[in-house]
Amino acid sequence: MKRTAQSIRDAYLNFFTQRGHVVVPSAPLVPENDATTLFISSGMQPLLQYFLGTPHPLGTRVVNSQKCLRSQDIEEVGDNRHTTFFEMLGNWSFGDYFKTEQIEWVFTFLTKDLKLDPSRLFVTVFAGSDELGIDRDETAIKEWQKQFKQVGIAATVAVDPSKTGMGEHRIGVYLWKNWWSRVGEPSTMPAQEPGGPDSEVFYDFGPERKLHEQSQFKDLPCHLNCDCGRYMEICNSVFMQYLKQDDGSFVELPKKNVDFGGGLERILAAVDDEPDVFRSLIFAPIIAQLEELSGTTYDASDKHRKAFRVIADHTRAAVMLLADGVRPSNKDQGYVARRLIRRAVRFAHQLGIERAFLAEASQSVIELYETQYPEVRQHQSEIEATLTQEESRFRRTLDKGELQLSKLLSEKSKGAHSGITAEDAFYLYESFGFPVELTQEMVAESFPDDKVVGSAQFMEQFQQLRKQHALSSRSASAGQFKGGLQHASEQTTRFHTATHLLHASLRKTLGTHVQQKGSHITDQRLRFDYTQPEAPDDATIQTILDQINQWVADDLPVVREEMSKETALSQGALAFFVEKYPDQVSVYTIGRDPKNDWISKELCGGPHVEHTGEIGKLVVEKEQSIGAGIRRIYLRFVE
Template sequence: MDARDIRSAYLQFFADRGHRAIERASLVPVGDPTTLFNGSGMQQLLPYLLGAEHPEGTRLTDSQPCVRVQDIEEVGDNRHTTFFEMLGNWSLGDYFKEQQIPWFWEFLTGVVGLDPARIFVSCFAGDERYSIPKDTESADVWMSMFAAAGIDAGRVDLGTEEHGGRVGSNGARIAFYGAKNWWCRAGSADAMPVGEPGGPDSEVFYLYPDVPHDTAYGEFCHQNCDCGRYIELGNSVFMQYVRTPDGFDTLPRRNVDYGGGLERIAAAAIDSPDVFRSSLLWPIVEKLEALTGATYASHTAAMRVVADHLRGAVFLAVDGVRPGNKEQGYVMRRLIRRAVRFAFDLGVEQNFVQDVVPTIAGLYRSAYPEVDRRHDEIIAVLVKEEKAFRQTLRRGLRELARMADGPVTGEELFVLYDTYGFPVELGVEEARTRGLTVSARWRTEFDAKMREQRERSRAANKMHL
């Protein structure tokens, strides 16, 4: 099955189990100023997870395009992307753990055809501070799934990723973690604002035994090791708590909030730990190979960055975002300019975006026809930004090369930003890639120069008036 087959099969699988398919939300959240982008399928459903009645009922499913830029500098490895599709299903006060876990198991092993012997999971270890118990219920359901497949699962308490790296999971299928298996939008139970929902979750991982363990992430490997042997495929959140001033109360009804990475499941289906080999990314890589004459094998990281960032920029353009210096526009500008910078390493010194966008649009023509309908508009937006940056890229790189004497300062990064169009994070990244040290105070120094510039602009405007 390729990614498009898996998306279609997933939606049908849950439709057959009484779920209504809902439309995707815009990448830019509507009426939610707390976040720049929809980074999960649940964001549009927050009122309903808190208890409101959804017009489509208590069982929902969708495939939601998402953008997450907190891992942008990780893009280039085999599994991180800034743009991805999240397959989702929800129970709003309907079924719970005893149905969700077997259904996801059935989808992965029975529909997609993944090997049960390579599936590992994690569950919540509990939090005594807030009187939230260990999630033995989910573990018991998982034990029954493994047992039915003839697998002796085993359990291990790891607590933290650091402890897991010291002791390993020793082949146990079910690993208990603390904060890592608590899901909320704030990232941790302690950081949750009053009124925010959350709950224990159970993650599913696929083992790639031929990927060697990297001891940089700990002496031993385990489910949540970041070395790339275990790749997370999906996460079932059992959202049953809400933050209060004193701790947590239970929600009026227990919910299931599942999200899974389409590209990662598609990669597992072809037995590849590299999500860029999946059918929603590999055609973009092949197009880059054809355009540049470079090969994926020799320029792996650069091609991954370009493919991911242009795909994300295309969807941002579809949803009305335009490159700029603030909020969503700044992120879009950073994606495009970072793609152009890495394309420079592929030998691309002329405009190329217009040659890649049709490939991306073609991949989503059936699932998201709006990408195809806005094809010409998308190209115009991206090409304009590409041209603006490419005019100064080479001069900016030469300027950076002259910064080799001592740490790169925030003032110098401001010059790269203001004169040559380098988003400041790209300037920092480029400096470090070249082996230069960066001032520990670069952000403070850069922000000070930005404030000076704004003050000069305000003064100039007053004089003009």
């Protein structure tokens, strides 16, 4: 009988709470006050400050299941293992236990609690670098060998598995594939940056399935990092062990940390001994729904399987984004949400689903996650309305694309040939979101003898145009990133404290009905979304700004305290995203007010300035409506 995601999640959290860990809630998918990334894409991302020295209020051992989304994987979805949204099971040690305990616990959890066959488990370790003076991770090797020996397995080491294959070996040694830092390989790490080796666990789906022999890699040695599908990485332990020095050398950290991440969907696939993650109970309800809507089956063809996978993944990801407050748009997180929805509709078209279906399909996702993430049920009506509206708009877009293609065909076709080029297909795709697959289908229907549009060369040209466009887009993004948080921590810290003052001034001037609905900070400005039914006039906005600048001029103290969430709320601290905070919280209090005793008191992870005078004078850049009852205000520093 197949396991449910909830049973795996509960087993993992229980396993580590029995070993002294405290469960922390999942952070929202959109990182708070972090302009360097669109989404939370790993379990450790919301905890980064605790790896860099800030004590965690709940102690040195924590565990959770974190919602994650990797938008860069959108184009990869369609195979049997890639998803955009996923859950990352994670446990962390902040200067507490290290390799011996972690490896023993991982092996015990996988083989005893989840009852995975240990003969199906393989691991990787760091190869070491003579150039950097970092030894091979012998501690990890010996600990893995000890664990395997206890179940009667000799875990020998494959020194260069990418060239020789795994053979009879159990442990694969790799170089930079088994090194972790925030910025990648040691050569790219700045001085005083922590990093260290990691050790992955792979599940072997077995030689009998002939996954390697049937793959494009069949002529190469099969090893743990081969993409043939035989071996699937299910979890990884990062051992933050070293600190890079100014001269480029590495020394051991006095306090070493552990960061474990295990993809819930992949662990479930291993438990089911099923290489296709979309056959798990996570996706079964929505796949069944799609089969009913389309009148076809998941296994009808490879093309059908891909379409089912894309629709199921993108629907789930869109629901989770909408539940966390993201709305479809043409920028940032909103663009990703819109792209997910449109790709789902596009592939539904391939399956013959011609009516609106996303709101209906979202029910399966909501029912699956409402226990772990109650916000999906709480925002159900908004999710359904947004999906319906966005799907309706895109279906009209599809209609426009078809009309444009018809015009092109009437202008360019000659005899048996359509005259449609890859440039035409890219124009339709970029301008109208019209899928190249639909272009090919329509051409094939009208011009069955046209062999150009359906050719591999046509698709190569189309993909090349897309790559060129993507490269130019990434270049622009990289330039934007350079000016962001990474190189401007002082600026963003000042803006972060200014956000609290802005919130306080809005509530003081407009009323306590004002609630924060979102914020975004770069080194150039802060953006703050808040509840307000009517637009404040210019005089009111000036009053709000004058109050903020007065508090800045007063050079008020900013005090951080640790207390229970219950105590903080009873003292009047504001927390409009209560579900994301643990039971023990950080509270920042700003200044003193004759009537209220303080200007601002909010639950917050920081960082903040120590006195408001460090912020500097601010000016309102603009203020606008972004939806019914929600307004947005931008502030920047006076130049």
